[in-house]
Amino acid sequence: MGLNSRWSEHPRVQRRFLLFSFAAALIFLLLILRLWYLQMISYERYNERSIRNRTRVLSLAAPRGPIFDRDGKLLVDNRPSFGISVMRQDVTDREMLLQRLAELLPADPAELEHRWKEGNRFPVYRPVPLAHDVSRETMERVLEHSLELPGVLTEVRPVRDYLEKGSAAHLMGYLGEVTESELEQELFQDYLPGDYVGKIALEKEYEAYLTGHRGQRLVEVDVKGKLLRQLQMEPARPGNKLYLTLSQPLQRAADMAFGDQSGAAVALDVHSGEVLAMVSRPTFDPGLFARGIASDEWVELLRDPRHPLQNKVLSGLYSPASTFKMIVAMAAMRDKMSTVHRVVDCSGRFELGEATFRCWKKEGHGRTGLKEALRESCDVWFYQVGLDLGIEKLAVAAKEFGLGAPVGFPLPGEKKGVIPSKQWKREQLNAPWYGGETVIASIGQGFVLATPIQLAVMTAALANGGQVYTPQIIRRIEDWQGDTLLQAEPELVRQIEYAPEAWSAVRSGLEAAVNEARGTGWAARLETVRVAGKTGTSQVVRRKSDEEEEQDSGDGVEVPYRFRPHALFVAYAPADNPQIAVAVVVEHGQHGGSAAGPIAKAILEAYFDNSQSVTRHDSVGDDDV
């Protein structure tokens, strides 16, 4: 014992005790220094990470702005839809899950698999949508089985609701998921993958107005992501309201009148250029896109030979045919005022050198003046007057009336059409101009091409005394609280000057065409309002020989659909105080008066709210070339 005690008091051992104490203190100091580093120096960093750990930002979808017609009737709205999504990180057995879900929905497991794969570009914490817009029953069925479906969520999402279905679909456009290349653009900087954006037409062009401002909730979650409480809330701001110039009753009437036929129709307010109706047929249901269009449906739309996805009002190119005659008459009167009294003897044929041009009426119109030529659409009168006038002067007049150049409609895709001239032919075809080409241009055939909206602008300018307006579709934009953000004003492009006699001569010709006996536009006649109009029948293929023509005209119904001529009709009303101008094209409709006339009439009828409409006189209208 004594020895032991002495050993412990040995200075060397005493030093060891001291050394051990110091070593312990030193190691503790090291720990404290580390704590200092973590808690004092790196505090900001770790604190931020701890906040990020426990908080989640949940975004609140903002309802997209609704679209109304000019009188405030709702055309496009949002409705809640139920979607089935999956949180990938919570899924252990993907195949089993998709199989089970496919039975419940029901859906094709391969389709679900495909959707899952598509979702791989989302960040992991974002649910991948597996089914869009399912019924309430389906959603409830999935909820009942949620225990067997770990990671599957049901989500409520506002989806675009096109109340008028396919009506004006080309104008409204549709939505689709934002693409990666769009996301790189500045316009889409606040968008997230999976968001829906306007893909064409108004939905696209007015995206910035229509899209709302997403809100967000800052919530606290536990480690399992379970929501514990809300820390902050910024409500979503709905998109702005678009008031169109469109009138829903007119639009409906026009759509109804078309039936199964394809073609285009547009109605303009004569004094402002506001588009009152815009129809392109056949159409499609933009709602298909809202819920995610199936690829076979899409292919079907793309392959349809009648081009349902094309807005024919803006991009359909047609020979204006006889509707062009009003321009020829105007141009000729500007050239020589005496044209008003010009009389041409129509024998049914017109000879120029070797060539023979025929009037649509084989036996001829006999001695024909300007008014009769317009009323009965005598081709020979216009062959002669056009030839005397020359293509250059005709082209200038046509361009003044808005043909041959885009009219400036606020949606892209507008075609500019063709108003030929000597210079144009040299540039485009590197060939000289022939007199015969002037002859057929005078009845709106040959190289002349125009879009329905150009024809409507032309007709409106004729009706209002030469004011060419830019067609407008947006009347007003309001924010969701009702404050006006934008109020459209009429945009006068130019004022065309003609002698007053010129205006009245052509107008009375057009009025006669609809209202007088032997008028070609009889089918558009209204009892209460006097309508002025002009028919047109546009050749689709050039006839090879006179023999063929004779067969065709003898038994027109037998002509294969795709070779049948397009039927055109342009009109304005009332004749003495014009308010509305209409242009209608029925593709392969054969006869301008009988096919396109009734549609123009239906639009005008709706415009004047003419409930006691006159009985239809389909058979009275005669066809012309």
Added chain:
Amino acid sequence: MFDRRLLTHFDWVLLLTVFLLAGVGIANLYSSTSGWNFIATPIYLKQMVWLCGGVGMALLICCFDYRHLEHFSIHSYLVSIGLLLIVLLLGKTTMGATRWIDLGPFNLQPSEVIKIVMIMLLARIFGRTAHPLGYSLGELWQPALLICLPMLLILKQPDLGTAMMLLFIAVSMLVFAGLRRSTLLGLAVMGSGCAVTGWFFLHDYQKARIKTFLNPEADPLGSGYHIIQSKIAVGSGGFSGKGFLSGTQSQLSFLPERHTDFAFSVFAEEWGFAGCSLLLLIYLFLIIWGIYISRRAADRFGMFLALGVTAMIFWHIVVNLGMVIGLLPVVGVPLPLFSYGGTNMVTTMIGVGLLMSVSMRRFKF
């Protein structure tokens, strides 16, 4: 056997320090498990029961003269080795490791028992043979063999943490017993050699832990999750902490094993640098006090015994804190008196009992 004079020398300082630390630990457990409404008996209550049992055990041990232990140490050692062998053969396997012997009402963990027994045995060896100039390498074969046998058995379980603890305790006692410079050098060379070869014997999960320690961000949701979440908890505590019951990392369950090995993270988050420093000072005081007891011990066996127990507590603290604050790889070592768990509480309190026993009998009588 019990001398009334002993009462006057009772080490109140040690007991109070232990109560203070255990009290803070229980309050911390109360906070870290406050969201747990799925268990019948709250964790902090269970820990209180363990503490009471532990203190009772410590008081019982301190009544018993530690000097008798010197004679039992060899038998105890042999029994412990036997138990370790039984564990390997018929032990209860949880989470891939075989560490427990099922004794009905409770599980016996022989690797904990061997810590105390090892300290007793080494105290006996170093107490009896004095080498004033320090041990030479050749004189160390006997203690080295006695250390290596249980270490290998524990490594086989596998339990790297406990094996390392055993090594740290033994080396501490050895260094205190005195080593020649050449011995130190030789041990260092052998140690690094063992570390390199040892790497190849490590289990994959153990290698992963070490790799994770070196670069936790490589697998933030996998093996790096513990350490990252723990560092976030500690770091976000700042100077004054988020307040009792207000640690978001722990209250929202981001922190795994927050009532056992990572209990200190919860404390650091809620009490901040100020609280941590204070707690560490109390722990340091416990260690210094242990060394002080060792220094005042009546005999060499008592001195080494007290030093060994102190080393055991010290290394547990250092390794646990080092792991929690990202200085050491994650090895399952609890923080004495702070982490929840009966086994650790019992081992620590047996150690405390031995310290008290040595402390009370510091005067020769």
